[in-house]
Amino acid sequence: MDVRVQRLGVVEYQASLDLQRDLVDARKRGEIGDQLLLLEHPPVITLGVRSRSDRSHVLATDDMLAELGVALFETGRGGDVTYHGPGQLVGYPIIELAADRRDVHRYVRDLEEVLIEAVAGFGIRAERVPGLTGIWVGREKLAAIGVRISRWVTSHGFALNVSTDLSQFGLIVPCGIPDRGVTSMERLLGRPVLMDEVAEAVSARFADVFSAQLTY
Numbered sequence: 001m002d003v004r005v006q007r008l009g010v011v012e013y014q015a016s017l018d019l020q021r022d023l024v025d026a027r028k029r030g031e032i033g034d035q036l037l038l039l040e041h042p043p044v045i046t047l048g049v050r051s052r053s054d055r056s057h058v059l060a061t062d063d064m065l066a067e068l069g070v071a072l073f074e075t076g077r078g079g080d081v082t083y084h085g086p087g088q089l090v091g092y093p094i095i096e097l098a099a100d101r102r103d104v105h106r107y108v109r110d111l112e113e114v115l116i117e118a119v120a121g122f123g124i125r126a127e128r129v130p131g132l133t134g135i136w137v138g139r140e141k142l143a144a145i146g147v148r149i150s151r152w153v154t155s156h157g158f159a160l161n162v163s164t165d166l167s168q169f170g171l172i173v174p175c176g177i178p179d180r181g182v183t184s185m186e187r188l189l190g191r192p193v194l195m196d197e198v199a200e201a202v203s204a205r206f207a208d209v210f211s212a213q214l215t216y
Contacts, residue, residue: 003212008039020155023094034095041084044071057081057173077146077156087163097152115143118201140183
């Protein structure tokens, strides 16, 4: 499979939803090939399908969020509540899953494998936790995953904390899990990490795991 990688910089969350919708529709019609969008978001809290009707995992009031300049969105992805912000590499694969990969659980595991292998190249040993999604170092989540699949075309995806301001996660119960924390690559390594290097590593591992040829 051929996958076009798009590095989009900082993108407002609503704009990313609109872009994903348009690309998914075009992919279903066969007008475009597979895509991997890599970007960052301004500060935003997003609610997955499990938290649409129950916002108890958002700890901040609407007034607090407005004062801090943090937006709040309901989404169509799986999962609970999460935070996106600067210093976090967000990946939205818009791909049509091949016939032998049409399994939602396998797709999530494949995304986890991409991220585990990518951070391993920086000396970080991350792993899966049975019953939970994302990748973890000890009891702290390094990357969150929440996906949507429509007619086997994927959208939404993953968020990897590179140099994220971790204090912002105090606004929520991350992914609805109260007894675990969050971490970042910079915190684990104790040094600055370049976003470009992480994006390159993630793209390369995505190509490996999904047997893809990348174009830019």
